[in-house]
Amino acid sequence: MTEWIDAAREGSLAPGEHRVIAIDGTEVALFNIDGDYFAIQDACSHDGTEIASGQLAGCEIVCPRHGARFCLKTGKVLSPPAYEDIATYPVRVSAGRIEIGTEPEN
Numbered sequence: 482m483t484e485w486i487d488a489a490r491e492g493s494l495a496p497g498e499h500r501v502i503a504i505d506g507t508e509v510a511l512f513n514i515d516g517d518y519f520a521i522q523d524a525c526s527h528d529g530t531e532i533a534s535g536q537l538a539g540c541e542i543v544c545p546r547h548g549a550r551f552c553l554k555t556g557k558v559l560s561p562p563a564y565e566d567i568a569t570y571p572v573r574v575s576a577g578r579i580e581i582g583t584e585p586e587n
């Protein structure tokens with residue numbers, strides 16, 4: 482059953498910003514993209530490096546190491562050198578807090 486982890490106060494993450502938190506030993510990056518929140522595993526599927534510091538392009542993120550692109554909404558890989566998707570996590574806003582579900586969506 483999904484548990485919900487308190488990740489941030491609503492409004493504390495400006496559009497384009499992110500925050501990384503640990504969920505059950507996994508680094509998960511929470512993004513604010515134009516007021517919508519998305520959470521992905523903070524590990525590139527190419528070689529496992531952190532990805533949250535990568536450049537954003539709309540709802541896409543570019544891995545800072547070798548440039549693979551991923552969709553923040555779905556975790557789908559969009560360009561090589563990565564070929565596998567990355568995990569996404571459910572996000573909700575409850576009582577003024579942004580919460581991330583502990584069970585990956587994919």
Ligand code: FES
Pocket residue numbers: 525526527528529530544545546547548549561562563
């Ligand atoms: S580590 Fe992300 S593309 Fe190589």
